[in-house]
Amino acid sequence: MGDPGSDLQAVFQVFQAGDVPGMSSEELAGRISVTLARSVQRLTPPALSTGSPDVDSACLCLTLIGKMIAGLASDSLQQDAKALYEDALRKLFGPAELMSELRRLLTCRDRLLSHLTAKCVSSFVIYDVCRCGDVDPVWAAACAEAFQAPAPGCTLDTCLWSLTEVIKGVLRGDCANKREILRKLLVGFEADLTSLYSKMLLQDKLEPWQTAESLTDLSVTVSTFMDLLEALSASRLRYGVCSSVQRLMFLHTSALLSLTDSSLEYFVKKRMLLLMKRTVVQRPGEDWALGERHAALQGDEFLTGDMRALADAVLQAVGNGWLRRVWVKPQPSFFGGNRERFPDDEGKDAVMLRAVSLILIRSLQVRTQHAHTEGAEHVVDVQQYLQELLAFLQERVAPFKGETHNCSWILTVFSEQDDDIMESAKTLTTLYLYQRGLSSSALQACSWGCNPHCHFILLLRSLSFDHTVLLDFLISAETCFLEYCVLYLKLLRDNWQDFCDSCCRIEDTERTSESSRRVTSIHPQPLASEASLEATPRTSSQAQTAQESRTSQRDSAACSRPRLVDYGSSEESEEEEKGSVLNLQTVGGTEELEADSESRREGVDLVERAGAGSADSLVGKVRSCLTELKAVLTKLHSRGLFPYNPTSLLKLLMAVEAKAGL
Template identity: 70%
Template structure:
């Protein structure tokens, strides 16, 4: 056995260097088969050295299969890899030897086996269009049994890897291959979905809890892969529709005994589905092909209906949010004091509801007045949920600021939510004159856009980056909002005043009040003097209180002023503090005279004007990635509206 292990290590070194080994294909196949068979013939009596040799052998097989796939290897090396692969899984029928190892209690051995087997299945599918019968029947039988054990977890992982491999691979007939693959498991996966999520779960309680948690997490990965296939390749089968038609089964997992990381995985699956980005962590991009999927709109509506029904029944109260960020599902005993709630869960939950509302309102708009959606009711539920979990939100005087507090760390989610909220605003506005009330429900798109620009320090270059990048839907959001701004200029002006007022309130509350003295009078008389200043320093105070998408600019001047007052408060007597506050107010009034015209509205317009100027220059030189004519027309129309 030591000699065999040494031979395998030597061969692995050769293949690692992508070189041709000094043995024939027949000899190489014999050595590999011998290492595998020693463990499979007597798995219970096999020692650690046997397991180590098998793991090394499995890794070696994986490199050989990857080499047979590679286009960059020399022709002679690649031909050798192909020949060895054909011999291993042809006459030697290595698959029969490997399948029993999928159920090994040694998780490392089981995982390496699944990885090796999946690599060959992907190779065979993409090269010859064949589905390995041994692998397929083993996985299908395991899914039909639906027993929560190691074998089920391994088979779920293997099928997921095969789907990912084909979706990312270079297959001649990718759509046909994926359709054939999914059809082979349609009945078995339908049975598994029903037993895991819909039927009585008494059997699951008998299994090891760790196995159940792992299986559910792996099953969510498979559901996401199936959704990615539907979105990227246009393949739609009954098993791919289960997640849409039985969404409530997934939502009910929030009230189950599953571990936190599994519930978080469920929310991420639903979030990526509603924003049409399933598989975003591992797909290689490409265009969506849902236009040819006649069932997509109906399935998304079914998903949205399930979400809204559950939210109306109190589902948000079942969503668990850890009091600190969660990393890889682990638990820590102590946490840094500056860490907040698990924002990934908050963002996912918020987007699931917002996008479901967007889907429902778009459909309701085609059905007439009998199908009116009460957007305000659901937004109130969401704001109540966020107020419970986001500490910063409780002190905010402007309810629309929640969008930055929740989505400020994630650009793509921020743009998705802003676009959806703008759509909801337009829908609600079509039903009634909503503008004065929009802020009280937290979905005024004018406020969202202004707060977004404030978080970017009104830097037009960041907006330019968003417009050029394909990583967010900012272009769609920008066009949608600019059309609204062009047609509703007064509402924009009102939102600017509303934000300035909220900044004034925060500024007044933050500054210390002067005590009643004969020279100062009551503290109330000082408030009108301080208030105008906030209209000119809203950039500093608001940007400090809200998270930035990008940390451009600074608030050093504002911080120094507040810091100096704080120091005086601790070192001086009440009379000295009153004099200091009085002098501060005088200084602020002088500052107001200098830059009073520097209002929120003027900053927004300056940013948009600079954006139009730079886009025009880039477009004239042929450096802009697409035709921005429509966008430029919108920007010019808004400038004209401002000047008029």
């Protein structure tokens, strides 16, 4: 036998060509084992330089092992190649005790070699646990030892990454009994991860960790731990696997939120907020291509209570001024870097703003869902919290400072992310219905940015009232637009006049704002009386001309989309929507939205015009858009071309059309 390293170079070239090495499985395993053992011996203790022959040999071995595992996992190999690789892996991780050698490389100070080792090890653990259901004991012991580390470091980061990758691999993989495998996988790490959570996140125990050589090292470790928490949350919310370590972030949410006050770097705080956002909207792991959510979550008896605990912690933090302590960069991040300067209308880190907004409004929704069962002392003041959110946005978002309508915040914050804007619109509609059910007088929903009519109008206008975009949303499985659409159409059906009032208010507000801007540009320093006089609303025909000019300049929003509900028959869908609509029939049609007294002296004329639904008014454009949507839905359904039964949706659209005709 020649030099094993040279032989492996030839084997690697055969792999690259997609051919099968011309050797037995025993010979292949022997060459890999000898080469790797020799490299490990020379690299331990690690006084190495990247690019040394031993590092290169070790990387070559790890790459070959990874290629064999990937080939077996993909089921793309011919039968002879599959048998060869399976037998070679059995010999490597059996008699050759390769995992023990790899465990030594996991602690290597060379981060590239350490990470490549973790990738190889994780691939084998995923393959092995999905094939036989057992967790490799050597790998598990190495991770458990690393989790007991007294301070952050490369080994801890590597093992955190490896466990996260294994959980993600099981979630993605095609293996039977995923719930059992995940449960078995996590049970051995509960004590160590619980201790690690305490050391890393609880403020009274974080101080010793802050003596790390570099704050960046600690920030990297905490961020990697956030990835693991998201994987734990995904396994819980997708497969109902619930262990004590998976409940930590729900029961100790305040520890996560307190990271905004820590000295950790900005990207860690951003990662924490993304974790919280994905958890409260129940979409953890949405970037990991995990496939469909598992249907059976009955096994998690603690989930409802834990979600309430998380929501309570968020609302308590907001009540204690948490929003005022959340720092948001005045510019977006680009692949880890930032541009030095931004135009005034781009000054926002939208990822952070979306995360903070959704965390708060979804926590409010969770809390209000249970408020009616807990008595009057547990009533939630939605208006107070949303006013806090508006103050937060007005202080930190440059484009929002020029807006004249508070309800426009939803587009300012969410316009770049379709799944989030639909989620927020649906959530805010339920919050409006909850608050409306508590109020005995007309709601002033626009003052706290929670008028669902305004949200719907502004959304359609941002799409240029294009019904084909709405059709795309309804067909796509990437947003909750169907759920939102049904919820809002029921509100619109029972509160048509409120919708007309909202249209008039938006037109009136924008007409006044446009007039003020024109006065400012013509007379830079007018007297106070002159300014107020010249800002008086113009006639209806002038207002409509200006509105049309502005509306025609708006671009259609580019849209991506989360999950499509099974809409079934109309009777079934009515039952499904009962909880989310919050008993709409008891509150619909009995109260009016607030009227802006000073700017509504022409309101009666405007409402009459809106009620008539002239084609160039907002009412007319919305009505036309919904009518066109109903027509195309009817045509597709009659031909059997729509992907689900839209009968109930069509009934709602017809009911709205009937109201609009009045």
